[in-house]
Amino acid sequence: MNTENLKNSVGLVKPKIASFSDPLTLRCQRQIEEYDLIYETYGELNTDKSNAILICHALSGNHHAAGYHSETDKKPGWWDTCIGPGKAIDTNRFFVISLNNLGGCDGSTGPKSINPETGKAYGPDFPIMAVRDWVKSQARLADYLGVEKFAAVIGGSLGGMQALRWSIDYPERLDHCIIIASAPKLTAQNIAFNEVARQAIYRDPDFHEGRYMDFNTYPKQGLALARMLGHITYLSDDSMRQKFGRDLRTGKLNFGFDIDFEIESYLRYQGERFSDQFDANTYLLMTKALDYFDPTVDHDGDLVKTVSQANAEFLVISFSTDWRFSPERSEELVNALIAANKTVTYSELESPHGHDAFLIPMKDYINLLGGYLDRVATEGGF
Amino acid sequence: MNTENLKNSVGLVKPKIASFSDPLTLRCQRQIEEYDLIYETYGELNTDKSNAILICHALSGNHHAAGYHSETDKKPGWWDTCIGPGKAIDTNRFFVISLNNLGGCDGSTGPKSINPETGKAYGPDFPIMAVRDWVKSQARLADYLGVEKFAAVIGGSLGGMQALRWSIDYPERLDHCIIIASAPKLTAQNIAFNEVARQAIYRDPDFHEGRYMDFNTYPKQGLALARMLGHITYLSDDSMRQKFGRDLRTGKLNFGFDIDFEIESYLRYQGERFSDQFDANTYLLMTKALDYFDPTVDHDGDLVKTVSQANAEFLVISFSTDWRFSPERSEELVNALIAANKTVTYSELESPHGHDAFLIPMKDYINLLGGYLDRVATEGGF
Numbered sequence: 048m049n050t051e052n053l054k055n056s057v058g059l060v061k062p063k064i065a066s067f068s069d070p071l072t073l074r075c076q077r078q079i080e081e082y083d084l085i086y087e088t089y090g091e092l093n094t095d096k097s098n099a100i101l102i103c104h105a106l107s108g109n110h111h112a113a114g115y116h117s118e119t120d121k122k123p124g125w126w127d128t129c130i131g132p133g134k135a136i137d138t139n140r141f142f143v144i145s146l147n148n149l150g151g152c153d154g155s156t157g158p159k160s161i162n163p164e165t166g167k168a169y170g171p172d173f174p175i176m177a178v179r180d181w182v183k184s185q186a187r188l189a190d191y192l193g194v195e196k197f198a199a200v201i202g203g204s205l206g207g208m209q210a211l212r213w214s215i216d217y218p219e220r221l222d223h224c225i226i227i228a229s230a231p232k233l234t235a236q237n238i239a240f241n242e243v244a245r246q247a248i249y250r251d252p253d254f255h256e257g258r259y260m261d262f263n264t265y266p267k268q269g270l271a272l273a274r275m276l277g278h279i280t281y282l283s284d285d286s287m288r289q290k291f292g293r294d295l296r297t298g299k300l301n302f303g304f305d306i307d308f309e310i311e312s313y314l315r316y317q318g319e320r321f322s323d324q325f326d327a328n329t330y331l332l333m334t335k336a337l338d339y340f341d342p343t344v345d346h347d348g349d350l351v352k353t354v355s356q357a358n359a360e361f362l363v364i365s366f367s368t369d370w371r372f373s374p375e376r377s378e379e380l381v382n383a384l385i386a387a388n389k390t391v392t393y394s395e396l397e398s399p400h401g402h403d404a405f406l407i408p409m410k411d412y413i414n415l416l417g418g419y420l421d422r423v424a425t426e427g428g429f
Numbered sequence: 430m431n432t433e434n435l436k437n438s439v440g441l442v443k444p445k446i447a448s449f450s451d452p453l454t455l456r457c458q459r460q461i462e463e464y465d466l467i468y469e470t471y472g473e474l475n476t477d478k479s480n481a482i483l484i485c486h487a488l489s490g491n492h493h494a495a496g497y498h499s500e501t502d503k504k505p506g507w508w509d510t511c512i513g514p515g516k517a518i519d520t521n522r523f524f525v526i527s528l529n530n531l532g533g534c535d536g537s538t539g540p541k542s543i544n545p546e547t548g549k550a551y552g553p554d555f556p557i558m559a560v561r562d563w564v565k566s567q568a569r570l571a572d573y574l575g576v577e578k579f580a581a582v583i584g585g586s587l588g589g590m591q592a593l594r595w596s597i598d599y600p601e602r603l604d605h606c607i608i609i610a611s612a613p614k615l616t617a618q619n620i621a622f623n624e625v626a627r628q629a630i631y632r633d634p635d636f637h638e639g640r641y642m643d644f645n646t647y648p649k650q651g652l653a654l655a656r657m658l659g660h661i662t663y664l665s666d667d668s669m670r671q672k673f674g675r676d677l678r679t680g681k682l683n684f685g686f687d688i689d690f691e692i693e694s695y696l697r698y699q700g701e702r703f704s705d706q707f708d709a710n711t712y713l714l715m716t717k718a719l720d721y722f723d724p725t726v727d728h729d730g731d732l733v734k735t736v737s738q739a740n741a742e743f744l745v746i747s748f749s750t751d752w753r754f755s756p757e758r759s760e761e762l763v764n765a766l767i768a769a770n771k772t773v774t775y776s777e778l779e780s781p782h783g784h785d786a787f788l789i790p791m792k793d794y795i796n797l798l799g800g801y802l803d804r805v806a807t808e809g810g811f
Contacts, residue, residue: 075684175684235669235692239661242693245686246657246700250650252634257686268632275628276658279621287617293723300721302457302557304627304639304713307720310617311624318628331686338689339682341675 056123056131057089057114057138062154065191071149071184074177074339080163084188085154086110086146089130090138092193098429099194100136100420101185101221102126102145103202103209106277106333107325109153112145113138128408135417136201140424144192149184150176150333152326159260159326171257171328178205178340182212186220198423199223200359203405204372205333208340211380214357215342223423224359225416228369228405230376231350231383232341237371240280241334244273248327257328266327271318273330278317283368283401350383357384361391362419364412366404392419438505438513439471439496439520444536447573453531453566456559456721462545466570467536468492468528471512472520474575480811481576482518482802483567483603484508484527485584485591488659488715489707491535494527495520510790517799518583522806526574531566532558532715534708541642541708553639553710560587560722564594568602580805581605582741585787586754587715590722593762596739597724605805606741607798610751610787612758613732613765614723619753622662623716626655630709639710648709653700655712660699665750665783732765739766743773744801746794748786774801 053059068081087110092099102112104125113130115123130136130143147155150173158173165172189197200221202210207229214224233241248254251269255262282290291310306312346352361384365377374395384391396411398404404412435441450463469492474481484494486507495512497505512518512525529537532555540555547554571579582603584592589611596606612619630636633651637644664672673692688694728734743766747759756777766773778793780786786794 077684171686232675234666235673235675235690236661236664236666238675238690239669239692239696242690242696243654243657243661246697247629247654249686250633250654272625272629272632272654275625279618279625282618284616284618287621291617293614293617293620302459304553304631304717307717308617308620308624310621314621314624315628335686335689 052123053115053118056127059118060087060089060111060114060116060124062087062110064154065188067184067187067191069187071180071187073174073180075175077174079149079156079174082149082156082184083154084146084149084156084184086144086188087112087114087124088192089113089143089145090141092142093429096193096195097198097427098140098424099142099144099189099192099197101189101197101200101213102130102143103181103185103200103206104145104148105202105204105206106337107321107330108206109151110145110147110155111153113143126406128406129413129416135413136420137417137424140429141198141420144188144194146185146188148176148181150329152329157326158257158328158332168260170260173328173332175335175339176332178208178212178336179216181209181336182216185209185213186217189220195220197221198427199225199420201225201227202229203227204229204402205337208337212342214359214361215353218356218358221359222427223362224357225362225364225419226377226380227364228366228372228402230372231380232343233338238338240276241338244276245331245334247272247276248331254327257331259327267322270325270327270330271322274321275314275318278314280371281401281403283370283399285368286399286401286403289399350379351386354380354383354389355387357387357389361389363391363393364405364415365395366398366400366402367395368399369402369404371402434505435497435500438509441500442469442471442493442496442498442506444469444492444498446536447570449566449569449573451569453562453569455556455562457557459556461531461538461556464531464538464566465536466528466531466538466566468526468570469494469496469506470574471495471525471527472523474524475811478575478577479580479809480522480806481524481526481571481574481579483571483579483582483595484512484525485563485567485582485588486527486530487584487586487588488719489703489712490588491533492527492529492537493535495525508788510788511795511798517795518802519799519806522811523580523802526570526576528567528570530558530563532711534711539708540639540710540714550642552642555710555714557717557721558714560590560594560718561598563591563718564598567591567595568599571602577602579603580809581607581802583607583609584611585609586611586784587719590719594724596741596743597735600738600740603741604809605744606739607744607746607801608759608762609746610748610754610784612754613762614725615720620720622658623720626658627713627716629654629658630713636709639713641709649704652707652709652712653704656703657696657700660696662753663783663785665752665781667750668781668783668785671781732761733768736762736765736771737769739769739771743771745773745775746787746797747777748780748782748784749777750781751784751786753784
């Protein structure tokens with residue numbers, strides 16, 4: 048990191064921990080007696096506490112969304128391109144909260160944490176989280192930070208599902224709901240990809256039914272496979288063609304089972320890197336939260352009826368080559384919002400980057416998000 | 430099987446074996462000194478030997494394309510819906526040859542066969558096969574059976590690549606080339622899916638770098654994962670939605686890691702069944718043949734130049750929801766054939782079944798294939 052990067056960001060940030068001792072009753076009917084949430088904040092909460100934004104993370108995200116933890120960090124937080132002074136989510140105007148979800152592996156209570164009932168790590172005994180459970184725990188974090196109502200709740204992919212759930216479960220607690228590259232629920236194909244990823248982990252002999260910590264092992268191969276597969280669905284056919292095409296790693300075919308094509312090398316690298324830093328039980332739990340998400344279950348399967356409870360204004364963004372959560376999936380939601388007489392702005396942005404586009408600072412995207420939030424701030428008087 | 434099924438098919442068939450002792454020099458520069466090809470034939474070769482059709486199989490296919498091996502067989506050959514008396518590939522008029530490719534695991538020489546140099550099974554030492562090697566070995570089988578020229582060479586998916594290669598390498602040996610649900614070469618995304626499938630096998634501790642037979646083990650889990658992943662790419666998002674949607678196996682969510690959704694159960698079953706009957710080294714070799722296929726490499730990467738050598742008439746068929754080898758991929762080939770001044774008939778058929786459509790007897794498909802071959806037979810005078 049150089050000084051320029053530090054200056055163009057929120058700078059050095061320090062994660063904080065909020066501890067909760069009120070039991071949280073979960074969708075699965077189980078309770079978590081006490082838990083920690085690790086979070087970061089960027090910018091300042093104004094005096095009437097009206098300028099807060101909540102960032103909800105996707106499958107492998109965490110609380111570290113912007114800035115740097117130390118001057119030697121090579122990379123900033125995962126959404127630093129969008130969060131910072133003068134950026135689309137402008138920390139000169141907004142107070143931004145970003146947390147690691149319950150069940151995560153980056154500091155919030157999760158499978159790696161000690162289960163107070165047993166004195167050992169939860170591992171696979173950590174309860175399966177639903178999106179509504181995360182939202183409930185996020186609302187408690189908002190209480191703790193003195194935020195009664197968010198100017199906006201924002202999320203991409205699984206984060207977008209949390210934002211949608213916020214608008215339904217806490218309609219009075221957010222003015223704007225921004226849902227990016229998401230879907231109102233998964234299709235069978237989405238679930239199928241998640242299931243193969245899970246099976247790769249289950250079938251790794253080092254998984255030990257999730258009790259790998261007890262065995263001093265780790266299902267590294269399974270997690271790497273899961274991530275390789277995930278990566279195919281994050282990129283578009285087009286972006287893979289542009290980035291790798293049929294380029295050969297060594298300029299020739301090997302006629303063996305070593306790496307022939309650049310794309311193979313890329314996938315192996317991504318799998319390797321991810322499997323060194325993520326927890327397999329958390330990965331499993333996150334994919335289940337994705338599969339289970341369907342806010343219509345309490346409303347006769349009717350999406351219009353479901354979203355009719357919302358009070359927020361909506362911004363929905365999709366990307367043309369996203370085939371994991373295609374524009375059609377965003378349109379399902381947009382059409383339901385319109386039918387429910389809600390205020391919704393929708394844009395399908397041209398992008399070659401597939402699902403990953405939601406993390407890539409393309410000009411149209413930044414302008415759209417920044418322009419929308421500029422209006423939010425101006426109307427809010429901050 | 431009931432008598433009706435037997436009557437509507439080519440009936441009971443017996444595979445035959447052709448042994449070759451002329452060494453075969455392969456694309457990879459290695460030689461196979463001697464080899465067997467297992468094959469079946471349906472119908473009768475006419476006196477001027479002009480009514481022969483060659484069927485080329487796809488990744489997991491084999492020689493048993495039609496009829497039954499015994500009266501207790503539950504299922505007929507893999508393309509029985511299309512091959513038989515009065516069917517699209519009419520065995521009353523055509524003499525149909527179907528073989529298991531070299532490197533296969535159903536009776537032709539392959540990784541499970543004894544390597545005469547070592548007296549042990551080849552295993553991972555079996556050479557990597559290229560599509561052109563298969564075609565060369567198929568031409569020798571044609572010689573052996575007295576077929577100088579095929580009325581048609583037909584294949585779907587990887588089989589279509591063999592048919593295309595036939596038209597280029599042996600332009601004088603086929604009148605018609607029928608390429609179904611195929612592509613002139615794989616994209617980076619196609620290769621990526623194959624690579625994840627291979628990695629699932631490599632990383633199975635029972636794989637032992639392909640020498641699992643020496644260890645009396647078998648990479649069953651890896652092969653099952655590979656097949657589960659493959660299956661997602663064979664079906665369309667639409668067909669999965671129609672077949673499974675978000676239907677729950679037991680009517681409710683389990684909040685655990687057991688099967689929740691029907692699609693999960695389906696994939697596990699498919700993986701289980703396949704991994705009981707297929708050889709992992711063959712699977713690896715077949716995916717490499719797919720990845721490596723690119724007939725333009727000898728022609729400056731120019732597909733028009735490549736196909737300009739062909740003399741056959743072409744029928745190219747694609748299916749609307751096939752995203753593994755989409756209609757656009759067939760159109761690349763069709764456009765090149767037109768530019769090279771070849772006779773080509775092309776149809777993109779509406780189908781909800783994704784890539785699997787090429788194995789499903791839809792009316793439009795049967796009529797198209799049957800109509801085309803009726804003309805071939807009529808013009809050929811048989």
